Amino acid sequence: PDAPPRPDAVDPLYPDLEAEFTVSVSAFSYLISVLGGTGFIGSHVAKRLKEETSSHVIAADQYAPMPGHLPLEAICDEFIQCDLRVKSNMERALRGCQEAFLFAADMGGMGYLAGNDFEVASWNIQITISFASVCIAERIEKVFFASSACVYPEPLQKHGHAFKLAEDSAWPADPQDGYGLEKLFSERMLEYSSNETSTSIRIARFHNIFGPNGTWYGGREKAPAAFLRKFACLRELQFLKPHKYLQDHKNELIIWGTGGQRRSFCYITDAVDAVLLLMNSDVTKPVNIGSDRDVSILDLSHLCEESFRLAQSTGAEVPIEEPRLQRFHDTEGPIGVDCRSSDNKFIKETLGWEPLTSLEDGLNQTAVFIVEQHRLLKKNVLKSHSMEDWIRFNQQGVFSTHVLQTRGPVT
Ligand code: NAD
Ligand code: GDD
Incomplete structure (x- = not known):
């Protein structure tokens, strides 16, 4: 059962846009699911996975891509259009997968997040809980969670502070807004699930990622x-x-x-490189993915x-x-x-990554x-x-x- 659409779910230009896209999957395929797969970062990651691996790539999202976004043929072998807050939809999106990436979230720049704490935090926590419980039940081997620089304590980000944010400064917690608090809680919840099951977790804290195919109007743009x-x-x-x-x-x-x-801004292709390096590494602690040039x-x-x-x-x-x-x-x-800017010491040391663009x-x-x-x-x-x-x-x-x-x- 799909949850009712959100009031903002309908693009006035494309009220009826939906997509069906699937190719056959053999019983021996390695299955990777990208949730939020038609969104900005998710679609770029899915495209690279499709180009560079022989895996069967599933993209799941509440929306089919709008014209001008990366088309389904470029990003996946199978597309599932559903509301991922709903557990049975999450089960459909993750069934039989070895790896899963969670990018689905109610997300935007300051024009959207400010004053929208309840809406954003309650929407996103439903997705993460549904994700964590299905990953455990389906025994997914490796999962990726898209967290945010908004997890860091606000007092560290005042004028006059050395505001490059290192991973170990997230706790004791005082994150930015409901959006940041949900991300921090979800990080910890997924770490618990990983400690108590066979699922291995990778967590990226993105710092303002930008580039083609990102939202550029409508109120959510950065x-x-x-x-x-x-x-x-x-x-x-x-x-x-x-x-x-x-x-x-x-x-x-x-x-x-x-x-x-x-602020610091990181170009999408660099961010995708870092995501894939992290996923293929054995680094299970949260890692900044961002630029350190503010x-x-x-x-x-x-x-x-x-x-x-x-x-x-x-x-x-x-x-x-x-x-x-x-x-x-x-x-x-x-x-x-x-x-706000990223401290890249940890990612440089562990993954050898730094932004190139x-x-x-x-x-x-x-x-x-x-x-x-x-x-x-x-x-x-x-x-x-x-x-x-x-x-x-x-x-x-x-x-x-x-x-x-x-x-x-x-x-
Ligand atoms: P985006 O809005 O382009 O992508 C998010 C996708 O999630 C959208 O396609 C949306 O339709 C989908 N989605 C939302 N709710 C859903 C639901 N209930 N069911 C199914 N699909 C749903 O955002 P993005 O910039 O690609 O961000 C991806 C992830 O990275 C998010 O978790 C975000 O919080 C995190 N992040 C991004 C940035 C950044 O600068 N872009 C910074 C920090 C964190
Ligand atoms: N969006 C936007 N639009 N921001 C503007 C504008 C404008 O027209 N004019 C000035 N700004 C300022 C904002 O007031 C803010 O101080 C700064 O530009 C950056 O705003 P955003 O890009 O909207 O967001 P952010 O960097 O504060 O937070 C974003 O990055 C986080 C990760 O670092 C958000 O997208 C968060 O969701 C994300 O987690």
Whole structure:
């Protein structure tokens, strides 16, 4: 039985999108299940598993991929569309598997997590409990859990602290919000299950992962994708300026907070390398997967502006107006912790991993993706919606104030 859909589960552009995809599986196949397999990190991991192993890869998710995300043929041999909070669905997704990756979670940037603690924590704990109990019952050999840098104590992430977060600083606990508390509890619960059964556990604490195929509009997007989208939308509004609705258009980028907050950002291909190294290692303690190069959010906005200019210079109808965009600081916006970066000493020592892609190169790749998706979205929206809807989207980054989509791109 599927649980009823969430209010935000329906993309207004694709209300009926579902997928059926399966190929036959022999009794001798090595089965790997990727839960949350059509999401951002999950789909990139599943794609690498499909490309690089001879295993039968199952992807399970509440949503089929939207056009513009990695297609099912690229990521899996079998797709199961279901709500993984429901134990019988989890059983279906894990039956006969030797390995399982848990990426499914209610997830977003600060614009989504702030003030949404109950919704997020209660949704995610249901998934993890269902996951842990089925892994034990099915005697899954090895499981991967996607945890977060949000498990670290908030007081360590204030301005003035040496805020590179090492794995052993997570306890005593004082994590960020309901999202971080759930992740920390789930880590510990999975460790207990591993101590008491034959299941072996791998835990990654991701620090702001970005790149193509990540959420870029709808309210859940994180800072890099949000800024790149805002640039694409500002350019579009400049283009539409003569329109009667746009007389009060302000040519400025809105940044939440002073921009003095600091974060580190890790490109998706590097993160996937680390996930696969970790899974194939014997490291059972939680491990940071992130970059240790922190930048201020204001600097990030300048890097995004450069990447956007580069990406749109190839296909743009209208260049962004000079002089350069102004910044407007929305001090009421959700800010999260002051400063956060990854301490990579442990992962370097144990797995020999460090990120290879510079922030600039990663942003350039992401900008190309978002510029292209923005162009395709316009084509699609104008087929079925009004120009007013399109203008509102470019002003607000959502189609309706009541819809927080997990997905976006269209062809
Ligand atoms: P995402 O939102 O792109 O992917 C999550 C996927 O889980 C989505 O496809 C969603 O549909 C699916 N899902 C959610 N609830 C479900 C349910 N009940 N049943 C079935 N599917 C469900 O997010 P992501 O960025 O790929 O994150 C993957 C994991 O990594 C999450 O656990 C997240 O908390 C963690 N993480 C990510 C980051 C990051 O920067 N991306 C940072 C820290 C932690
Ligand atoms: N999303 C977003 N959008 N953030 C903005 C914006 C904007 O338009 N303007 C400024 N910011 C600032 C936020 O206020 C925050 O201080 C910083 O940019 C980073 O915000 P996010 O990228 O949304 O999230 P985060 O880094 O605080 O937390 C994310 O990373 C964690 C792992 O490190 C979240 O995605 C968590 O879910 C994740 O676990």
